[in-house]
Amino acid sequence: MSAAAALWIALLVDRLWGEPPAALHPVVAMGRYLGWAGKRLPQAPAAAFTGGALAWCVGALTVGALAAALQWAVLAWLPGWAAALLLGLALKPMLAWRMLRDEVQAVETALGQSLEAGRARLAMLVSRDVAALDAGTVRESAIESLAENLNDSVVAPLFWFLVAGLPGAAVFRFANTADAMWGYRGMRGGRDWEWAGKWAARADDVLGWVPARITALLLGPPWAWRALVAQAGRTASPNSGWPMAAMALHLGVRLRKPGVYALNADGRAPQASDLARALALAGRTVLRVAVLGGAVAVLRWP
Template sequence: MWLIIVGSLIVDQIRGEPRRFHPLIGLGWWIATVEKRIYPLRQQTTRTLLAGLAGWLMVVVPIMLPVIWVDRFVEGFWHNLLAILTLYLAIGHKSLIEHALRVYLPLSKGDMTAARQQVAMLVSRDTHQLDASGISRATCESVLENGSDALFAALFWFAVAGIPGVVLYRIVNTLDAMWGYRSERYLYFGRVAARVDDVMNWIPARLTALSYALAGWHWQTSKSTFNAALACWWKQGRSWKSPNAGPVMAAGAGALGIQLGGGGIYHGRHIESPVLGIGRPATTVDIQRACTLIRHALLIWLAVLLIITWVLS
């Protein structure tokens, strides 16, 4: 298991995210097709909930049945190669860092227009009026949250359930990204997608929060940093709108000694969110520090997975 994980991370570091023919593009098309076919003409609560459940099953089952079959009957070298390729396509470590640096580089040079354009590709809030601190805050939030979604949760489900586990997680996460909104259209239709994603991310998110706290302790060589990260996770994480993003971002902000959260403009409306973390507001350099925190957390995960693999072998 450990060698497969390392192999997938090496491939990701060399190749990065595929520019074309990424399976997630096809998955997105399939999800949109199912939604178009099954979304109810009348938005009645029960009917819309059942349509969302049926749509979720129509997306998941046709993909998972052949994946489980292949995982069961393909063995040896070819199974290991398939596992490396599957996990490589499911994680987004290099692309996450690259997206963050695309914001950091123009921001560090004072090019606010380019920085706002780049951060708009990471977050859903209105970025046109963001200053340097606001851009840094939004980028750090995205990096820390997506470190859990795009990297650590995928590693967790591969370690727990192999190829079927990581494929199911990526499908569930994509369904949530497309249907899991609290808008008028998706409030009921996307409820199943949102709840299943919450369940599958519950343990990985908290392991990620713990690894951020440990990574900050190691980096800062200060026990107080570790304690601050845990305190932010416990006291602030539960107040966030997402039950999994809150602990992750709060622990990461506490480990970095910065403040995240607060107000933002979303679809023309000012929405006030709880403050996460402790210390000073985020600055440009904190984008790099957030990326470094994820790298250190990844080393912790690899060390723990190596021990687990050794014990189980």
């Protein structure tokens, strides 16, 4: 019951208080390590790949070991209620539903002020160039980010928590952060990440493979599985297309990255009401994850 209670406590704390201060946030610490290590990776392809892989492994092993030590201490020395409480508090920083919801809602709020304000707010959420986007494509990008990050920020960390406890959630969050910072093709931040970030990108693909499909099943209409499979394969990523395609099919809208892909291309352009519907659908999905995850935890660790 400690695992189930910890999962629910983590989601409750996230809903009520959101993110902990940056000085206490373990994901911020992961980012600092990755930023420090990234600046020191070599440029030559073979050396860059080897250095990136080694730096990733050192970081992941450190994060996993610290999480395992904390989990062992909590479960070994504390009564059940206290263990569940502290484990839930330690799990909370590995997920970020409230922050994701608020950031996506802020895009629509900014669009209500002006297109420029909407673009500026979206730029805080995505890595693509937003300068040429109109209001419709700003909403498309916001809904895409909501769907993709619902997996990365909620479903996948909780999936790995159920599989491998707190170390599983922590290592996934490290891998996802590393992919966000290193997993680029070509130039970014003054250096070429093609080889230096390849290990980080592939590790995130592997760890996110199953959760992305679970997210799609929880998001998408169950009668549209064939369409979901066909649409998900239109993106270059093996994972992000699944929750994005599920969201597009469920809402009946098109989601696209101009010149790269279009999901549910025959759908309508998203309106303000569609972004609100997307947030409501994502919220229901988080609730489903809480119920199903709690049931799995109870069955696995009665």
